[in-house]
Structure formats: structure tokens, C-alpha cells
Amino acid sequence: MLRLDDVAIMQGGFALGAVFAVAQGERVAVIGPSGAGKSTLLGAIAGFVPVASGQIFWGAAEITRLPPAARPLSILFQDNNLFPHLSAAENVALGLKPSLRLTAAEQAHVAHALARVGLAGLEARRPAQLSGGQQSRVALARVLLRQKPLLLLDEPFAALGPALKAEMLALLAEICTETGATLLMVTHDIADARAIAPEVILVAEGRAEGPFATGALLENPPPALRAYLG
Amino acid sequence: MAGGAEFWRAGAVAWWAEGPGGLRAADWAAVRFTLWQALLSAALSVMLAVPIARALARRRFVGRGVLITLMGAPFILPSLVAVLGLLAVFGRAGLVNQGLGALGLGQINIFGLHGVVLAHVFYNLPLATRILLQGWAAIPAERFRLAASLGFGPQASFRQLEWPMLRDLAPGAFLVIFLICLTSFSVALTLGGGPRATTVELAIYQAFRFDFDMGRAALLALVQFGLCAAAGVLAWRVTLPSALGGGMDRPVQRYDMGGAALRLWDGALIAGGALFLVLPLALVALRGLPHVAGLPPEVWHSAARSLVVAIGATGVTLAMALALAHAVLALGGGRGAVLEWLGLAALAASPLVVGTGLYLLIRPFANPRDLALLVTVLVNAAMALPFALRLILPALRAVQDSHGRLADSLGLHGLARLRILSLPRLRRPLGFAAGLTAALSMGDLGVIMLFAEREGATLPMQLYRLMTAYRLDDAAGTAVVLLGASLALFWACDRWGRGHAEA
Structure with missing residues (x-):
């Protein structure tokens, strides 16, 4: 279970308060107007944005002040999820060992993860030699390999076309099922939320609240969300 | 690091300046x-x-x-x-x-x-x-x-x-x-x-x-x-x-x-x-x-010495610039800006001022003349540092901005981060900075003139001797060697930087 206890985030004049808990294995969409602090919320959970007060727990362990890599999570950003000078296999292998000095067994794991996302045979390609969808698959292969119990997505598929995005979401859902990971996914697209997230967290007017049941919330949105949905 | 050196340098110079000998009219004319x-x-x-x-x-x-x-x-x-x-x-x-x-x-x-x-x-x-x-x-x-x-x-x-x-x-x-x-x-x-x-x-x-x-x-x-x-x-x-x-x-x-x-x-x-x-x-x-082939052997010896100086200074400069750039970004904000300013302040310290300070610092412990080449390496490295820092810092900042969070989230730290992320991404400015430093150090006639004796000359110093001795053919031949070596060093380093087909 991911739990945010009275968390307050201050950045310049921006303030965000968050109180919510997400059960293990749950899939949650994070929605709200742009500029409301969705990315900031994920950044705080991932350890990139300092928390002014309050605590973040994963299960019984407090992770509020842990460095990003020590937290039990994987995060995918809007862009720059791959290192452009490294091959697909190396980009995935970083999830296993930052030194990139892999044993034969570990290399096999990497190849297997790439095959699982449908990229068998493309191990040696650099990101620039891959399509946008293939680049997303490489990043997902790394998520698969890292086996972290919590997965944060900051709209990594926003630049993909609708069909490709649907494909990625399906692959994402499979990966979450396989690894049993808890998913927090920022999205601008209500259809995404309906497609794979039974629950949503609403970030608006300086507060992050939820989770609410997706269908019920979207059918009867509070004023802030209604303004956003239009 | 640079700040400490600056401080000691100034301290040593000021301490000695208390001693005898004021400025003369000729000095004010200078x-x-x-x-x-x-x-x-x-x-x-x-x-x-x-x-x-x-x-x-x-x-x-x-x-x-x-x-x-x-x-x-x-x-x-x-x-x-x-x-x-x-x-x-x-x-x-x-x-x-x-x-x-x-x-x-x-x-x-x-x-x-x-x-x-x-x-x-x-x-x-x-x-x-x-x-x-x-x-x-x-x-x-x-x-x-x-x-x-x-x-x-x-x-x-x-x-x-x-x-x-x-x-x-x-x-x-x-x-x-x-x-x-x-x-x-x-x-x-x-x-x-x-x-x-x-x-x-x-x-x-x-x-x-x-x-x-x-x-x-x-x-x-x-x-x-x-x-x-x-x-x-x-x-x-x-x-x-x-x-x-x-x-x-x-x-x-x-x-x-x-x-x-x-x-x-x-x-x-x-x-x-x-x-x-x-x-x-x-x-x-x-x-x-036409005179390159007939140059006396001491010219080639001094060329080898200059090559060592150039390579040494390049290594020191790149290491300092990389360390400084990382420190500036790690400290961030005002303290990082101060550090960056100190790194660039070497622009204002002239080679002979730094050389004089180092001479006075070394003298109580060793014969400065024995350390002529080492001092030349260090002074050349310090002189090139502002240029190297100007090239490397913005590039490193760009790498951190684009991929720093990803590296953090994957636990890519320390030497592994340097090897896997920073060095490959910085290859181009590193190559260019290395080329500049190597060429500048190869051709510099400055602090070495304070320290070196006849037998320890670098190539520019050798060239100066030939010029003042009116051996103009040998001087021209030596100049060709010096020019060739400087350009070749720059070209080789810069090419290394560009050689990598980056994605």
C-alpha cells in the first residue's frame, strides 16, 4: 500500500497538499487541469521533488527522504526515458545493473525482457534507430526487468498516436498483471483512465485527493473537474 | 579547489612583497x-x-x-x-x-x-x-x-x-x-x-x-x-x-x-x-x-618535452574542469555560481603571476628549477581551465537537465555515471577543450622562462633561443615543427570528440 500522510509540497509560490492511500496492485489514473501539480506529485513520490512536511509510506516503510534509486518504484517521464548513446539492450540493462557489467545470465534476462515487449532482434539498435512506439517498449522492458512493486507514469505515451498509445496501455496492463505492480499514471486523456484505471486521483486547486471510482467520478464530476473536462 | 590555489598564490606573493625592493620609475612605465x-x-x-x-x-x-x-x-x-x-x-x-x-x-x-x-x-x-x-x-x-x-x-x-x-x-x-x-x-x-x-x-x-x-x-x-x-x-x-x-x-x-x-x-x-x-x-x-630535416637534436628533445607538457596539462585541465563542473551543478544556486566564477577567474591570473607565486611557494621545500616542467604543466592547465569549463559546464548542465532524473531513478551514481552517461554525452566539448588545451600548452612561452635552465627547454623556449641567436633558418624550421605539433594535437583531440556517431 502507498500512503501519503498530510504531505505538503512547496515550490516557490506553488503549494500542493496530498492525503491518500492506494492499495497494492491497484491501477490509478492521476487527472486534473494542467499546472495543477500532477507531475509534481509523482516527482515527490519518486524523490525528485522535496516534501515540505508529512510522510510517504510504502507498506510499513517510510520512504519520504530516500534517494530516488532507493525507493521501491520505477518511473517513466514524459520524454528522455532512454539514453540516446546507448543501445536498446544497454538501456534495459541499466535497470539491472548501473555498471552495465552483466553476467551471461543477466544478459539473457535483458534479451528476454526485450523479447517480451516484442523487440527481439533489435537489441543493438540505438533509440534514434527505433520508432517512437519501439522506444516506449524499450522503456517498458526496463520497467519489467526492474521488478519494482510501484510504477509511476508521467505521460510517457503522450506523443504517440491513438492506436499506438492503446497498444502501449495494453502492454502496460499486461506488465502490471505479471509483476503485480501498483500503478499511478498521469494522464490528460479521460479515455486512458477509463481504459486501464478503475480508480482516479484528482489533482486540482492545490489538493490531491482520492482514489475515487473512475466511472462514478466521471459521471458526476466535482466543479473543478467539470471545468477541466469541459 | 581553484579558490584555495588562488588564495595561496596571492598569499605567497603578498608575503614576499613585504620584503625589500619597491617599484621603480621603470616599473610604472611598464x-x-x-x-x-x-x-x-x-x-x-x-x-x-x-x-x-x-x-x-x-x-x-x-x-x-x-x-x-x-x-x-x-x-x-x-x-x-x-x-x-x-x-x-x-x-x-x-x-x-x-x-x-x-x-x-x-x-x-x-x-x-x-x-x-x-x-x-x-x-x-x-x-x-x-x-x-x-x-x-x-x-x-x-x-x-x-x-x-x-x-x-x-x-x-x-x-x-x-x-x-x-x-x-x-x-x-x-x-x-x-x-x-x-x-x-x-x-x-x-x-x-x-x-x-x-x-x-x-x-x-x-x-x-x-x-x-x-x-x-x-x-x-x-x-x-x-x-x-x-x-x-x-x-x-x-x-x-x-x-x-x-x-x-x-x-x-x-x-x-x-x-x-x-x-x-x-x-x-x-x-x-x-x-x-x-x-x-x-x-x-x-x-x-626545408630546414626541418636538418634541425639539431636538442630541438627534437625539447619537442618531446613540450609534448609531455601538453598531454599532462590536457589531462589535468580536463580532470579539473569535469570535477569543477560537477561540483558547480551539485552545489547549485549561489554557491555553485561562486565556484563557477572562481574557475573562470583564472582568466585574470597571468601565467607569470601564477609562476612567481608557485616559485616562492616551492622554494622553501625544493629547488623550483627541478620542477620546471611540472610547474609548466600546472600553470598551463590553470590557464586553459576557464576555456575548458566554459565548454564543458553548459554541456554537462544540458545532460543533467535531459537525463539526470532518469539516471537518478536508476541509481546511476559516481564513476559508473561518469563512464556510462557523462563522458559519452560530453565527448564533443571534451575533445574540443582537450584540443585547445593541448595546443595552447604546446605553444606557450611563459612560465617556463622563469624556471627552466638551458637543458630543460620546451619547444617554444628553444625557438626563442634560436631567434635571439639569429639562427633564423633553424628558427623557421623549429617554428614549422611547433606549428605542426600544435595543429596536429588540436586536430587529433577535436577529431576524437567528433568521431563518435551520436544518436
């Missing part, structure tokens, strides 16, 4: 001369650069790119090679005097104030031209299109588009060149000298080597540091332009090209500038090439 020649050199360089850069900006011709690239070369050109080339053109038996003699006219004398200024203009005119050319390249093409639609001629274009750019850039270019000329040593050593044409830097050397008056040398070093620091502070307030960047070889579609007369005028300017730059070096190469 201060006046230093300021005056730097002022003249900077003003002339910038004033001449304006029409040349303007001509280059609006004309397109075969070899334009090559010429602009060549204009970056004086930066890595050993100053003694430049002096030798200028002597071949303007010296007693040079081309100009031969021509004047054939016409039955009087001779010109290159030694003294005008010689020093001439050499500085030779060095800095291309630098100023490149800086201004960048300014021209930065004026959006749409602006010129709008000007054309309003019927602007060349004069109206100048007033409305080009003059505002020049007003922004020219003061910075002037200050950079002024700062470079303040610390002029080898040009003053070879073309100046005497009571009327001695720079402070040269006076330090003379007090040190000929009068053995450490107190006076230290006092002069303090004066020089004060001058440079004052100029440096001024230069810092006017954001300094960098002539290192790209984007200058992109000619803009211009509509204010004027008629045939203007075309002729631009052509003459470009040809004149190119001739002024290329002719001296061509003469050195022509005279020197």
Missing part, C-alpha cells in the same frame, strides 16, 4: 605601457573587425567556410610562430621593407610599441571578427527580409539592424582582447623590450631572471594581478562573447548588397584580412620546411 598597448590593440582589433565581419556576413564565395575556420586558428597558434611570421613580412629584411627599399623609400621598424600592437592585432583581429560574425549570424533572416520590404539600403540596414548588435557585442569583444593583451609576454619579449616597450609581465620576468629581485618581482606580480582582476571584473559585468561556438558559417540571404563599388570594397576587405592572416604563416612555412 604599467603605463601595458595599459596603453592593450588599449590600442583592443581598439584597433575591434575597429578593423567591424568592416571585415560585415563583409564576410553579407558575401558568399568559395572558401568562405575555410577562411572563417582559419580565423579560429590564431587561438591555438603559438605566439612565437606568429611573431616570426610578422618579422618575415614587416621585419628588417621582410617583404614590406624590401618593397620600400626597391622604391627608394625609408625603412619601417617593427620593434617597439607599434610592433607589439601589430602582433596583438594579428592575433586578435580574427578573434574579434569571429565574435562579431556570430552577432551578424544571430540577427534573424526575417529581420533582413523586413528591412528589404521597407526598402532599406546598406546604410539604413546598418543603423537599424547591425548597429544595435554591435553596441551589444563590441564592448565585450574589446574587453576580452584588452584582457588578453594585458598579460602579453612573448610578444613583448620578442618585439618590445627596453625601457619604452616593456609590459608588466615582461618586467616580472626581468626582475626575476636578471635582477634576482624576488621582492620586486612579487610586487610587480601583485600590480599585474590587480590590473587583470580589475579588467576581469569589468569584463564580467559585460557578458563576454565566446568565439568558440558554431553557427557562423551560415550566410544569411541579404537584400542590401549594394552595387559594384560595395562589392569591390567588401572583396578588398576580405582579401586584405585573409592576406594579413595567411601571408606571415605562409612565409614561415616556406622558409622553415
Whole structure:
């Protein structure tokens, strides 16, 4: 279970308060107007944005002040999820060992993860030699390999076309099922939320609240969300 | 790190300055001369650069790119090679005097104030031209299109588009060149000298080597540091332009090209500038090439020594610049800015000031002469540090901005991060910085003159000896070797940086 206890985030004049808990294995969409602090919320959970007060727990362990890599999570950003000078296999292998000095067994794991996302045979390609969808698959292969119990997505598929995005979401859902990971996914697209997230967290007017049941919330949105949905 | 060195240096120099020996009238004359020649050199360089850069900006011709690239070369050109080339053109038996003699006219004398200024203009005119050319390249093409639609001629274009750019850039270019000329040593050593044409830097050397008056040398070093620091502070307030960047070889579609007369005028300017730059070096190469094979063995020994110095200084500079850049970014905010400023402050410390300080620091513990090469490596590294930092810091900042979070989230730290992320992404600026440092160190005649004995000479020092001994054939041959080595080092490093096909 991911739990945010009275968390307050201050950045310049921006303030965000968050109180919510997400059960293990749950899939949650994070929605709200742009500029409301969705990315900031994920950044705080991932350890990139300092928390002014309050605590973040994963299960019984407090992770509020842990460095990003020590937290039990994987995060995918809007862009720059791959290192452009490294091959697909190396980009995935970083999830296993930052030194990139892999044993034969570990290399096999990497190849297997790439095959699982449908990229068998493309191990040696650099990101620039891959399509946008293939680049997303490489990043997902790394998520698969890292086996972290919590997965944060900051709209990594926003630049993909609708069909490709649907494909990625399906692959994402499979990966979450396989690894049993808890998913927090920022999205601008209500259809995404309906497609794979039974629950949503609403970030608006300086507060992050939820989770609410997706269908019920979207059918009867509070004023802030209604303004956003239009 | 740099701050500590700065502090100790200043401390050592100040401590010794308490001792005997004040400044003499000749020393004040050196201060006046230093300021005056730097002022003249900077003003002339910038004033001449304006029409040349303007001509280059609006004309397109075969070899334009090559010429602009060549204009970056004086930066890595050993100053003694430049002096030798200028002597071949303007010296007693040079081309100009031969021509004047054939016409039955009087001779010109290159030694003294005008010689020093001439050499500085030779060095800095291309630098100023490149800086201004960048300014021209930065004026959006749409602006010129709008000007054309309003019927602007060349004069109206100048007033409305080009003059505002020049007003922004020219003061910075002037200050950079002024700062470079303040610390002029080898040009003053070879073309100046005497009571009327001695720079402070040269006076330090003379007090040190000929009068053995450490107190006076230290006092002069303090004066020089004060001058440079004052100029440096001024230069810092006017954001300094960098002539290192790209984007200058992109000619803009211009509509204010004027008629045939203007075309002729631009052509003459470009040809004149190119001739002024290329002719001296061509003469050195022509005279020197036949003598390279017959050079005495000590020249090759000193070449090997210089190569060691260049490689050593390059390693030290890159390590310092990388460490400093990481520290600046890690500290962030105000403290990072202070550290960055300290790294760039080495611009204001002249080689002989640093050398004097190091000499006084080392003397209680060891014979400084035994450490001549090591000191040369360190001083050259410190001199190149500001340039390297300027190249590497923005690149590292860009890498951290784009991929820092990803690296953090994957636990990519320390040496693994350096090896897997930073070094591959920084390869290009690293190669360029390495090339600059290696070439600068190869050609530098400065601090080594304070320390080295006859047998420990570097290649530039060897060249200086041959010049003062009037062994001009050997000198020209040595100059060719020195020039070749500097260019080859730069080329090799820069090529390494570009070699990697980056995604």
C-alpha cells in the first residue's frame, strides 16, 4: 500500500497538499487541469521533488527522504526515458545493473525482457534507430526487468498516436498483471483512465485527493473537474 | 579547489612583497605601457573587425567556410610562430621593407610599441571578427527580409539592424582582447623590450631572471594581478562573447548588397584580412620546411618535452574542469555560481603571476628549477581551465537537465555515471577543450622562462633561443615543427570528440 500522510509540497509560490492511500496492485489514473501539480506529485513520490512536511509510506516503510534509486518504484517521464548513446539492450540493462557489467545470465534476462515487449532482434539498435512506439517498449522492458512493486507514469505515451498509445496501455496492463505492480499514471486523456484505471486521483486547486471510482467520478464530476473536462 | 590555489598564490606573493625592493620609475612605465598597448590593440582589433565581419556576413564565395575556420586558428597558434611570421613580412629584411627599399623609400621598424600592437592585432583581429560574425549570424533572416520590404539600403540596414548588435557585442569583444593583451609576454619579449616597450609581465620576468629581485618581482606580480582582476571584473559585468561556438558559417540571404563599388570594397576587405592572416604563416612555412630535416637534436628533445607538457596539462585541465563542473551543478544556486566564477577567474591570473607565486611557494621545500616542467604543466592547465569549463559546464548542465532524473531513478551514481552517461554525452566539448588545451600548452612561452635552465627547454623556449641567436633558418624550421605539433594535437583531440556517431 502507498500512503501519503498530510504531505505538503512547496515550490516557490506553488503549494500542493496530498492525503491518500492506494492499495497494492491497484491501477490509478492521476487527472486534473494542467499546472495543477500532477507531475509534481509523482516527482515527490519518486524523490525528485522535496516534501515540505508529512510522510510517504510504502507498506510499513517510510520512504519520504530516500534517494530516488532507493525507493521501491520505477518511473517513466514524459520524454528522455532512454539514453540516446546507448543501445536498446544497454538501456534495459541499466535497470539491472548501473555498471552495465552483466553476467551471461543477466544478459539473457535483458534479451528476454526485450523479447517480451516484442523487440527481439533489435537489441543493438540505438533509440534514434527505433520508432517512437519501439522506444516506449524499450522503456517498458526496463520497467519489467526492474521488478519494482510501484510504477509511476508521467505521460510517457503522450506523443504517440491513438492506436499506438492503446497498444502501449495494453502492454502496460499486461506488465502490471505479471509483476503485480501498483500503478499511478498521469494522464490528460479521460479515455486512458477509463481504459486501464478503475480508480482516479484528482489533482486540482492545490489538493490531491482520492482514489475515487473512475466511472462514478466521471459521471458526476466535482466543479473543478467539470471545468477541466469541459 | 581553484579558490584555495588562488588564495595561496596571492598569499605567497603578498608575503614576499613585504620584503625589500619597491617599484621603480621603470616599473610604472611598464604599467603605463601595458595599459596603453592593450588599449590600442583592443581598439584597433575591434575597429578593423567591424568592416571585415560585415563583409564576410553579407558575401558568399568559395572558401568562405575555410577562411572563417582559419580565423579560429590564431587561438591555438603559438605566439612565437606568429611573431616570426610578422618579422618575415614587416621585419628588417621582410617583404614590406624590401618593397620600400626597391622604391627608394625609408625603412619601417617593427620593434617597439607599434610592433607589439601589430602582433596583438594579428592575433586578435580574427578573434574579434569571429565574435562579431556570430552577432551578424544571430540577427534573424526575417529581420533582413523586413528591412528589404521597407526598402532599406546598406546604410539604413546598418543603423537599424547591425548597429544595435554591435553596441551589444563590441564592448565585450574589446574587453576580452584588452584582457588578453594585458598579460602579453612573448610578444613583448620578442618585439618590445627596453625601457619604452616593456609590459608588466615582461618586467616580472626581468626582475626575476636578471635582477634576482624576488621582492620586486612579487610586487610587480601583485600590480599585474590587480590590473587583470580589475579588467576581469569589468569584463564580467559585460557578458563576454565566446568565439568558440558554431553557427557562423551560415550566410544569411541579404537584400542590401549594394552595387559594384560595395562589392569591390567588401572583396578588398576580405582579401586584405585573409592576406594579413595567411601571408606571415605562409612565409614561415616556406622558409622553415626545408630546414626541418636538418634541425639539431636538442630541438627534437625539447619537442618531446613540450609534448609531455601538453598531454599532462590536457589531462589535468580536463580532470579539473569535469570535477569543477560537477561540483558547480551539485552545489547549485549561489554557491555553485561562486565556484563557477572562481574557475573562470583564472582568466585574470597571468601565467607569470601564477609562476612567481608557485616559485616562492616551492622554494622553501625544493629547488623550483627541478620542477620546471611540472610547474609548466600546472600553470598551463590553470590557464586553459576557464576555456575548458566554459565548454564543458553548459554541456554537462544540458545532460543533467535531459537525463539526470532518469539516471537518478536508476541509481546511476559516481564513476559508473561518469563512464556510462557523462563522458559519452560530453565527448564533443571534451575533445574540443582537450584540443585547445593541448595546443595552447604546446605553444606557450611563459612560465617556463622563469624556471627552466638551458637543458630543460620546451619547444617554444628553444625557438626563442634560436631567434635571439639569429639562427633564423633553424628558427623557421623549429617554428614549422611547433606549428605542426600544435595543429596536429588540436586536430587529433577535436577529431576524437567528433568521431563518435551520436544518436
